[in-house]
């Protein structure tokens with residue numbers, strides 16, 4: 452039985468707990484949330500993970516794996532120290548690596564702890580193909596993220612426009628994956644993932660679109676290189692608890708956890 456510390460108890464965290472309830476190979480024994488979130492998290496996990504303690508940092512002992520589903524700030528606060536202590540970590544907030552030096556810090560921490568940090572594919576597919584294609588050389592990688600207007604609330608997309616009354620699809624951002632991930636920390640983790648698997652944060656072109664004509668989170672990746680080319684379109688259903696976040700992110704995190712304990716991984 453693998454003992455897991457889950458960082459974050461929001462839309463992804465609670466859906467993960469629901470999905471792995473009763474899984475004999477995985478036990479979430481600790482749930483890490485900010486100080487002010489402890490009471491709410493205790494209520495939320497009372498039935499989903501009654502054996503888990505709700506804490507404000509990863510416990511010093513009794514943990515085999517750390518799974519982050521909290522947000523960019525949690526990487527520095529919790530993932531870096533856990534790696535240094537030798538705990539393997541699974542990370543959903545891949546966009547955090549857009550911050551200068553953080554990718555290198557994660558690598559150094561994992562080396563110091565003789566462990567590994569795994570960046571999950573999350574809401575996007577074809578990361579395996581893209582990362583493999585990189586070995587042969589990539590020429591161009593473009594990512595387009597299209598979500599309903601309400602998914603962009605609380606972001607710079609609100610500047611100069613009223614998302615609630617948007618009538619036409621509107622490009623709210625065009626630029627590098629690094630800028631996208633840093634300006635839209637809750638909406639453009641996928642941009643960072645695609646770029647880290649492919650041409651890097653600065654050479655991957657990103658477009659983000661608020662579109663009143665869609666109900667799903669639509670992610671498109673176009674890649675060209677020595678391998679040939681591909682175009683991928685994902686039409687992801689969002690989690691009811693958070694319109695910014697695709698349900699596939701939860702399934703991706705659960706897959707990563709199960710692959711750690713399964714006798715055969717795919």
Ligand SMILES: NC(=O)C1=CN([C@@H]2O[C@H](COP(=O)(O)OP(=O)(O)OC[C@H]3O[C@@H](n4cnc5c(N)ncnc54)[C@H](OP(=O)(O)O)[C@@H]3O)[C@@H](O)[C@H]2O)C=CC1
Nearest residue numbers: 459460461462463484488520521522525544573574640696
């Ligand atoms: N790779 C991918 O494809 C995707 C990645 N993501 C990433 O996953 C993150 C979580 O998504 P989602 O669950 O929908 O978001 P929610 O806002 O629903 O939940 C976030 C949770 O994390 C907690 N939290 C926030 N900061 C910290 C911290 N420093 N330490 C511990 N816990 C913290 C929050 O606590 P409280 O409520 O008390 O503030 C809350 O419980 C996103 O911010 C994004 O970075 C999201 C979608 C796709």
Ligand SMILES: O=C([O-])CC(=O)C(=O)O
Nearest residue numbers: 574638639640641696697
């Ligand atoms: O869940 C999604 O559809 C994508 C997302 O929010 C992100 O990339 O941060």
